[in-house]
Amino acid sequence: MTAEARQAPSRRPGPPLWLLLELTYRCPLHCVFCYNPTDFPHVATELDTGEWLRVLREARALGAVQLGLSGGEPLVRNDLTAIVAEAHRLGFYTNLTTSGVGLTEERLAALKDAGLDHIQLSFQDSTPAMNDFLSSTHTFELKSKVAALIKKYRYPMVLNVVLHRLNIDHVEEILAMAERMGAEYVELANTQYYGWAWLNRAQLLPSRAQLLRAEQSMRRFRALVGSRLRIFFVVPDYFETRPKPCMNGLGRVFLAIAPDGVALPCHAARMLPGLSFPNVREASIESIWYDSAAFNHYRGEEWMKEPCRSCPERSRDFGGCRCQAYLLTGDAANADPVCDRSPHHHLVTRAVEQAAAAATGGQPLLFRGLRVRKGAG
């Protein structure tokens, strides 16, 4: 096959349909499983309102249609309503991901007026004690009040709980709490090991027995409540033998903008070495998406190594997650070691075994932002 013929299929990619604005890394919570970078940029570098609005207009003009507003805690930005209003006017479907801290009734009414479409509220566990321990805050009662407000303003109530070893045994209680609050959807998302979660992996990875029990509890509950409460269970990929199709392939549909304006093909991609991610302060969204070296690098299949390169499943899972490949093997172009065809798969199975063996003890949990670690990340 000639070089030209090889390149022929990699035509111009589609638009960045899904735009995620990480408005700030500031957050009143200190969650041990947070995927944010452990050396997050200083507040002073955050984009200002005008810059965020320009990002919205440029991305929408390219065909972006779903907008995620997240962080950090997006409510710490006092221009959140202005950003939602402009996004709504432009025709975005607007999704807010929040801890609930800062969501007063006055604020929610303003967001509703501005056209906010959807809210996802996080809980850390089913009891005040565990919720407050895991986030290192006293926020359980406040979150419960926010949940009631979300119902009052006729939003579907969507709860998100990140699961890990310390709360995965409480799946039944968590689901019962969701039902009591009148939730319509619950996302039980097993921790993904990036950022703070990566530092705490040995403390957070559940055992296989815990995972099986949690899945049984979830299925029992699902059978009981039927379609009244929809439950999404995001499996922890460390227990799988095939990788997740991370971002549906980098640079295909997803565009994240970090608080300081750095454009990323995945919210965790900042860690990938050798790529210079463009900044919206210096380049247009159009040139970033279509022309930048960083966004083109992992498009198509040219970058793949064996076993991905000749694998019949490469067009389904795109070799898995580049960040996970980098964190575990030191080379982002390797197969995601979650895949049992990867020569590095033992790194994943060993981590699971070690976590099960060292279920207690080891290093203490590192709460996001509560302990400065030089050079961590």
Add this chain to the structure above:
Amino acid sequence: MESLSEASCPAVGRGFRLQWESAQDAHVLLYPEGMVKLNPSAAAILTRCDGARTVADIISDLERVYSIEGLGEDVLAFLRLALQRGWLEFRQ
């Protein structure tokens, strides 16, 4: 839940949004973190579901605009599917 009849007045479901997307060259239905790209017939039906028009109105309007008779069964079948998926609901 009210059952579908020619007198029902369906509307786009809560949490869904219907709009024209020039980048897709199609009408789309947006919902939390997702999008359905609609074919022209689905779009022609859904854009008429404004909560005020009855199913009978919608059918006769489509038959008039597209100069085809006997669309009733096809429209009803699509409306049933759309209701089941939450794309449509009945407003009080």
